[in-house]
Amino acid sequence: MISINTYLELIPSLLDGAKVTIQVLLWSLIFTFIIAFIAGLGKLSKWMVIRGISTVYIEIFRGTSLLVQLFWIYFVLPLFGMELSAMTAGVIAMSLCYGAYASEIVRGAILSIPKGQYEAAIALNMTPFQRMKNIILPQAFKIMLPGFGNISIELIKGTALVSLITLSDLTYQALTLRNTHVGLTTEIFLSLLILYFFIALPLILFVRWMERRVQVGRA
Amino acid sequence: MLTTMSKEITEKRIQTEKPFVVYKKVSKSFGDLKVLREIDFSVYPGEKVAIIGPSGSGKTTLIRLLMTLEEPTSGVIEIDGVPLWHKEVKGKLIKADEKHLHKMRGQIGMVFQQFNLFPHMTVLRNCTEAQVKVLGVNRKDAEDRAKEMLEKVGLGTKLDNYPSQLSGGQQQRVAIARALVMRPKVMLFDEPTSALDPELVGEVLDVIREIAAEGDMAMILVTHEMEFAKDVADRIVFTDGGKIIEEGSPKEVFENPKSERLQSFLRRMRK
Ligand SMILES: Nc1ncnc2c1ncn2[C@@H]1O[C@H](COP(=O)(O)OP(=O)(O)OP(=O)(O)O)[C@@H](O)[C@H]1O
Numbered sequence: 192m193i194s195i196n197t198y199l200e201l202i203p204s205l206l207d208g209a210k211v212t213i214q215v216l217l218w219s220l221i222f223t224f225i226i227a228f229i230a231g232l233g234k235l236s237k238w239m240v241i242r243g244i245s246t247v248y249i250e251i252f253r254g255t256s257l258l259v260q261l262f263w264i265y266f267v268l269p270l271f272g273m274e275l276s277a278m279t280a281g282v283i284a285m286s287l288c289y290g291a292y293a294s295e296i297v298r299g300a301i302l303s304i305p306k307g308q309y310e311a312a313i314a315l316n317m318t319p320f321q322r323m324k325n326i327i328l329p330q331a332f333k334i335m336l337p338g339f340g341n342i343s344i345e346l347i348k349g350t351a352l353v354s355l356i357t358l359s360d361l362t363y364q365a366l367t368l369r370n371t372h373v374g375l376t377t378e379i380f381l382s383l384l385i386l387y388f389f390i391a392l393p394l395i396l397f398v399r400w401m402e403r404r405v406q407v408g409r410a
Numbered sequence: 411m412l413t414t415m416s417k418e419i420t421e422k423r424i425q426t427e428k429p430f431v432v433y434k435k436v437s438k439s440f441g442d443l444k445v446l447r448e449i450d451f452s453v454y455p456g457e458k459v460a461i462i463g464p465s466g467s468g469k470t471t472l473i474r475l476l477m478t479l480e481e482p483t484s485g486v487i488e489i490d491g492v493p494l495w496h497k498e499v500k501g502k503l504i505k506a507d508e509k510h511l512h513k514m515r516g517q518i519g520m521v522f523q524q525f526n527l528f529p530h531m532t533v534l535r536n537c538t539e540a541q542v543k544v545l546g547v548n549r550k551d552a553e554d555r556a557k558e559m560l561e562k563v564g565l566g567t568k569l570d571n572y573p574s575q576l577s578g579g580q581q582q583r584v585a586i587a588r589a590l591v592m593r594p595k596v597m598l599f600d601e602p603t604s605a606l607d608p609e610l611v612g613e614v615l616d617v618i619r620e621i622a623a624e625g626d627m628a629m630i631l632v633t634h635e636m637e638f639a640k641d642v643a644d645r646i647v648f649t650d651g652g653k654i655i656e657e658g659s660p661k662e663v664f665e666n667p668k669s670e671r672l673q674s675f676l677r678r679m680r681k
């Protein structure tokens with residue numbers, strides 16, 4: 192009896208943590224996909240400088256771990272006079288890290304569109320921008336969706352690391368509570384599991400729904 | 411009958427007007443491979459030219475240069491007296507930019523061997539997208555024009571279908587309508603029936619014959635269909651090894667081929 196009451200008292204803290212996690216997640220999702228498109232298209236640019244910058248960015252952020260990137264952005268940048276809140280630092284690090292991965296999905300999908308589609312668009316005298324926007328990207332987008340779904344789920348897992356730069360996210364709250372209520376370890380970690388699942392669920396359903404929507408009319 | 415009449419009209423134009431498309435010593439190489447060797451070639455307004463020749467002789471490349479899908483290695487192509495791939499700056503020809511190509515390309519249309527319809531758009535949308543985005547036509551007028559052309563190619567009832575729901579022959583006819591709505595002055599066809607099942611070839615050739623008979627638009631047709639070439643073309647051009655070996659009226663070329671290479675090519679085609 193006592194343990195259930197104590198357990199119920201813990202729930203608000205866990206929910207507070209979930210709120211922070213969701214906040215980090217949503218912002219990171221938005222910026223991840225913006226960065227993915229910029230870097231993915233950048234790597235396909237006809238200008239060498241843009242290709243070079245995109246490649247360097249992608250390789251650096253894919254080649255180092257998210258944890259190291261978080262530490263750099265939160266603890267090292269201030270030494271050079273760039274002070275960021277934990278939330279901002281977390282979102283920036285997550286977006287840059289997953290954006291680098293997602294840019295490869297964007298690039299791969301664009302490259303998978305047959306040459307004939309570009310040529311037909313040229314024959315209709317579309318500008319390079321129109322070719323990309325009206326012909327290539329709508330087709331490539333469909334191919335990106337499964338990859339984007341996976342990246343989104345990865346992002347949720349990645350958010351747990353922001354606790355290490357002092358953000359009181361879900362994982363952070365759970366770890367703190369466990370220190371003070373050792374007897375409830377199982378309950379706390381079970382709640383953690385369930386809460387993460389419910390954060391992921393809408394994302395999973397959303398990606399499914401999108402995939403079905405873009406199937407329409409295509410064999 | 412119609413074809414004969416339009417041929418007479420074209421005949422007159424060739425005698426009185428300047429050529430619309432001119433290739434001047436145009437060469438094209440892919441790496442070390444010389445695909446076109448100093449081609450001189452013209453097309454008159456409204457003229458229908460069929461290009462025939464063995465595989466690998468450079469027929470496709472020849473028309474892809476005009477559609478700006480490949481850049482010539484040397485030489486100049488002019489459309490209506492204006493260089494296509496070059497711009498004149500202080501009396502010198504320099505490589506043209508995308509803006510210049512955009513201005514020139516509007517006069518050319520192309521139908522591809524593999525149709526290349528946009529799979530994510532309905533038939534109607536395939537035929538309106540460029541009108542709206544490129545020509546700036548409002549959607550209603552674009553749809554009217556698209557429906558008219560789709561009617562002409564016999565697909566007025568398939569407006570809301572997606573390309574994947576159509577047969578190859580139907581897809582190619584949509585592709586023809588899609589090119590026609592843009593009102594090109596010259597339309598290029600790259601073996602428009604060679605990706606089709608034999609029983610679907612006829613319906614596509616009939617549509618092209620009909621368009622040819624209407625007259626105004628010049629056409630360059632790369633084809634292996636000799637009978638069709640004979641019917642439709644004012645002039646036949648025979649290419650081999652990246653050169654134009656022989657050209658002339660269908661009668662001259664098919665009934666009285668001069669070069670040994672054309673003779674043996676025609677013998678092989680008849681088999
Ligand atoms: N993008 C390219 N890169 C390298 N080689 C090419 C390219 N396009 C064409 N070629 C080569 O150029 C030559 C001429 O090709 P082209 O497609 O113009 O011939 P064709 O007369 O149309 O032949 P076919 O009747 O088989 O269509 C061929 O040897 C071909 O392999």
Ligand SMILES: [Mg+2]
Binds near residue numbers: 471
């Ligand atoms: Mg060819």
